[in-house]
Amino acid sequence: MKKKDKFNHKDSQTRCLSYRKRILEISQKVSALHLGGAFSCLEIVDCIYFGLMNESKKKDENDIFIMSKGHGCMSQYVVLENKGILTKKNLDEYCTAEGFLGCHPDLGNPGINASTGSLGHGMALSAGVAHALKIKNLQTRVFVVLSDGELQEGSTWEAMMMAANLNLDNLICFLDHNGSQSFGKTKITHPKFYPIKEKIKSFGWICKNVNGHKTNDILKSGKTKVKNKPIMVICNTVKGKGVKFMENKPIWHYRSPTADEFKIAVKGLKKIKN
Amino acid sequence: MRDKFADVIFEIGKKDKRISALVADISPAGSMVNFRKKFPKRFINCGVAEQSMIGIAAGMALQGLRPFCYTIATFALYRPFEMIRVDLCYQNLPVTIVGMGAGLIYSTLGGTHQSIEDLAVASAIPNMTVLAPCDPNEMKLATEWCATKSNGPVYMRLGKKGEPDLTSKAIDKFEVGKIRYLEKGNEIAIVSYGTIVSLAFELSRKIKELHDKKCSIISSHTIKPFDKNGFKNILNNHKKVIIIEEHVKNGSLSDKVKSFCHEQKINNEIFSFTLKDQFYHFYGSYKDLLSKHGLDVSSILKKLSI
Numbered sequence: 001m002k003k004k005d006k007f008n009h010k011d012s013q014t015r016c017l018s019y020r021k022r023i024l025e026i027s028q029k030v031s032a033l034h035l036g037g038a039f040s041c042l043e044i045v046d047c048i049y050f051g052l053m054n055e056s057k058k059k060d061e062n063d064i065f066i067m068s069k070g071h072g073c074m075s076q077y078v079v080l081e082n083k084g085i086l087t088k089k090n091l092d093e094y095c096t097a098e099g100f101l102g103c104h105p106d107l108g109n110p111g112i113n114a115s116t117g118s119l120g121h122g123m124a125l126s127a128g129v130a131h132a133l134k135i136k137n138l139q140t141r142v143f144v145v146l147s148d149g150e151l152q153e154g155s156t157w158e159a160m161m162m163a164a165n166l167n168l169d170n171l172i173c174f175l176d177h178n179g180s181q182s183f184g185k186t187k188i189t190h191p192k193f194y195p196i197k198e199k200i201k202s203f204g205w206i207c208k209n210v211n212g213h214k215t216n217d218i219l220k221s222g223k224t225k226v227k228n229k230p231i232m233v234i235c236n237t238v239k240g241k242g243v244k245f246m247e248n249k250p251i252w253h254y255r256s257p258t259a260d261e262f263k264i265a266v267k268g269l270k271k272i273k274n
Numbered sequence: 275m276r277d278k279f280a281d282v283i284f285e286i287g288k289k290d291k292r293i294s295a296l297v298a299d300i301s302p303a304g305s306m307v308n309f310r311k312k313f314p315k316r317f318i319n320c321g322v323a324e325q326s327m328i329g330i331a332a333g334m335a336l337q338g339l340r341p342f343c344y345t346i347a348t349f350a351l352y353r354p355f356e357m358i359r360v361d362l363c364y365q366n367l368p369v370t371i372v373g374m375g376a377g378l379i380y381s382t383l384g385g386t387h388q389s390i391e392d393l394a395v396a397s398a399i400p401n402m403t404v405l406a407p408c409d410p411n412e413m414k415l416a417t418e419w420c421a422t423k424s425n426g427p428v429y430m431r432l433g434k435k436g437e438p439d440l441t442s443k444a445i446d447k448f449e450v451g452k453i454r455y456l457e458k459g460n461e462i463a464i465v466s467y468g469t470i471v472s473l474a475f476e477l478s479r480k481i482k483e484l485h486d487k488k489c490s491i492i493s494s495h496t497i498k499p500f501d502k503n504g505f506k507n508i509l510n511n512h513k514k515v516i517i518i519e520e521h522v523k524n525g526s527l528s529d530k531v532k533s534f535c536h537e538q539k540i541n542n543e544i545f546s547f548t549l550k551d552q553f554y555h556f557y558g559s560y561k562d563l564l565s566k567h568g569l570d571v572s573s574i575l576k577k578l579s580i
Contacts, residue, residue, distance in 0.1 A: 107336075107365045114336065115365050118356060124326040125361060128333020135294075135315045136337065155357070158326040166318070 007051035012215045013271040015050075016042050019078040020242045022091070024265050026074070027256035030095045032103055036252040038074040040178040040212070040237040041145055043272065045075045047218040048143045048174070049083065061140055064129060066114050068122020069147035069176060070104040076111070077101060085111040120153025122146060123173070127163040130171040130230075143222075144173040149181055151196065157203065160230075164204030167228035174222070175232060176212065178239035180248055196234055205232045212237035214274045244268055275469075276374060276435045278410040279417060280305040283342060286421045287313055292338060293421055296331050298324050298345040302374060302434075306344075328354040331369045332361035340368050340421060346380070347373030347389035347431060351396060362427040363399045369427050370420040371396075376406075376431040377469060377520035378549070381563040385553045389431070394525020396429035397498040404498040405450065406431040408471035409440040412495055415448040423450070433469035440471055441493065451496050453504035459488035462580070463512035467494045467527065470520040470564070476571050477516070485580050489516075500530050509535065509542050516545045516578070518569065523548040547574055 019042050027033050045067075053063040067076050077094070080086040086101070090110075093099025100109055104117030113129075116122050126144045133140045150156050163171055177196065183189045200207040206226050210217035212235025221233040239253070240246030243265040246257075257265055287293040287309055294316040297303035303319070310317040316339075320327040324345060331341035343350060350373045351358065362369050373392055380387035396404045405420075405428060407413040413432060420428050441448070445455040453465070462481065466474040471493055478489040492508060494501070508515060517528045528546035535542065549567045556566055564570060568577075 114333075115360065118360050120325075121329055121357060121361055124329020124357070125333040125336070127326070128330035129336055130333070131315075131318070131330065132334040132337030132339050135334075135339070155325040155329065158321075158323040159329055162318075162320055162323065162326050162330065165321075 007047070007219055009215045009274055012043070012046050012050060013273060015046055015082060017269055017271050019046070019075070019082070020269055021266060022078050022081070023074050024257065024262055026091060026094055028259065028262055031256045032095060032254070033074060033256050034071040034103065034254055035256065036180070036239040036246060036249070037069065037072045037147065037176070037178070039241045039243065039246070040239045041069070041072050041176040041235070042075045042241075043213045043215055044145055044174045044176060044218055044235050045079050047215050047222060048145070049079050051215070051219045052172070052222045053143060060138060063140055064113050064142045066116070066122055066126045066129070066142060066144045067105055068116055068126065068144050068150060069119070070116030072145065072147065072176065073103070073105040076105065080111040119147065119150045120155040122150065123156045123163070124159035126171060126173070127159050127166065127168060130163070130168040131166050133170055134168070141170045141172060144171070146173055146175050148175060148177045148179060148186065151175070152190070152193070160200070160203045160205065163230045168230045169226065169228050171230040172222060173230070173232045174218070175234045176237055177234050178237045180239040180250055182250060182253065184250060200232050200234070205230050207232045207234065209234045210236070213241055213272050216274045242269055242272065275410050275413050275433045275437050276302050277305050279372065279413060279432060280309065282414045282417045284308045284312070286418060287316065290340070290421065292340045294318070294334060294339050294341045296320055296327050296341055296343045298322060298327050298349060300345050303344060324349050324353040325357050328357035328369075328371070329361050332357070332365065332367055335367035335369050342370045342372055342420070344372040344374060346387060347376035347392055348387055350374070351389065351392050351429060355395070358427070359399050363401045366401045366426045368424050370424070371427070371429045372432060373429060374432045375434045378563045379434045379469065379560055381560045382557045384555070384557065390549050391522050391525065392429070392431060393497050393521050397525060401426045402498065403428045403450070403496070405429070405495055406468040406497055407495050408466070408468055408493050409437050411439060411441045412448055412493065416450065416495065419450050431468055437469055438472060440475065448495070451499055451501060453501045453508065454493045454495065455490060456493055457489070457491040459490045461512060462487055462514045462516065463490040463492060463508050464516045464518065465492045465494050465508065465527070466518040467497065468520055470518055470569065473569065473571070474518055477518070477574055480571050480575065481580060487580065494527055497527060500534070502534065505531060505534055506538065509540050512542070514543045514545065514580070517547065518574070519548045520564070520569070521549055522551050524551065545578055
């Protein structure tokens with residue numbers, strides 16, 4: 001198995017800047033795009049692919065990525081484009097009749113390991129994959145990105161309980177906790193959603209709490225390994241991160257910017273430093 | 275059927291490492307003790323958590339395993355419906371959902387435990403195959419097919435236990451996707467599936483006794499896909515076709531057959547006997563509850579013109 005080269009945080013920051021620019025470019029062709037939720041998890045997805053996942057020549061031993069928050073798949077698409085798994089043409093044809101990439105990931109497309117999009121499915125699916133890997137005596141791990149909204153689905157907690165019962169220490173989840181949902185801030189709309197960390201720990205998981213835009217924090221927590229325990233990294237993030245007028249504004253969950261807004265957004269992009 | 279299913283899955287599991295069993299903590303799953311002891315990693319009691327049972331099975335199937343999800347039919351299909359639709363059917367994964375004690379079998383447990391519209395619900399989803407074997411032998415063959423041949427999701431409706439042998443003298447072999455003649459007569463055909471095929475035999479005996487006519491008895495164990503050629507044959511060779519179903523009319527086999535007749539411009543006389551579109555708050559034996567829905571020999575005979 002190929003060990004990761006040392007992760008370069010500055011390179012990651014440069015990549016994330018280019019991802020944001022690329023997604024904004026795509027937003028000018030397609031109106032249906034979950035921009036806010038993609039921007040909140042870009043650093044997480046980049047760290048997983050470039051800093052955590054092992055790649056092997058044997059397909060069976062490659063670590064597996066599952067985008068449980070399917071609506072954030074644009075963050076995965078741009079990373080897969082960077083890695084050459086998806087092509088520029090594939091992304092240029094996003095949500096067009098000529099292409100095959102849609103607003104939610106589809107199993108069978110290059111680099112996509114599960115069809116997601118309906119919230120609350122990814123945790124059980126990932127637990128099943130992780131358990132099957134154990135049955136097959138493989139060291140392969142499963143990396144999952146969840147939205148905080150998915151923690152409002154009972155099915156996520158069902159599966160978390162079972163993942164802990166099955167001692168799935170090959171399951172590493174990252175919660176994109178942007179704290180924002182359609183009706184506003186979760187802490188206002190659903191105050192009893194909190195505390196999250198205590199709830200997760202009480203389900204038998206190892207749980208870390210980090211700034212989800214700082215790659216050194218994400219990487220360090222993602223490397224946690226405790227025998228027989230699944231890992232959850234709560235990544236505190238900002239919805240729409242990187243474009244000031246989009247940050248924490250629910251409307252940017254689904255809207256694409258106008259031509260004028262696009263210019264302002266691109267002009268304002270900066271590297272997000274640790 | 276229940277105990278035999280446990281034996282069958284154990285035997286298949288011995289030969290094929292991909293076979294796994296997921297249950298949702300129901301006592302009948304206790305019959306799977308052999309599988310659980312011999313293959314502890316491939317047996318998962320998911321707890322009373324049907325949604326994650328389906329999701330976990332989907333994840334295992336993504337890794338090349340062939341899971342069976344086993345619980346009481348209502349809980350196997352209705353509670354995790356969206357997981358079945360998205361995780362299994364949308365991704366087209368070879369997972370078999372075994373809906374045990376389907377139809378009215380749990381007559382004294384009430385409507386919460388009676389799956390009277392499961393075939394309609396399961397058939398509505400693209401990629402899904404729907405099976406309803408009538409006796410332990412058919413169940414064995416159906417299960418073996420699910421384990422080794424199926425390329426996508428299957429919903430298999432099973433009875434409970436103690437079903438009589440109805441197929442050891444069958445005329446046709448069992449083949450998924452094809453109707454199967456269990457007995458051959460002329461003029462009248464009785465088509466049914468699942469546990470209630472035994473009522474087709476009772477009815478056939480009574481018709482013989484009263485009218486001296488031998489009926490064909492057909493097990494339509496595959497509800498989806500619909501066997502067009504098989505039904506064409508039945509309709510061409512019998513003037514009257516009686517369909518008996520332990521299922522409501524909406525989305526029933528009867529509806530499919532009638533729609534097929536309309537398409538094909540076939541004008542056979544079709545007598546359809548299904549469950550009523552009604553929940554009965556009634557607690558009696560399985561036979562009592564079937565009678566309440568008009569599914570017994572005397573009620574059926576009253577509505578037939580032979």
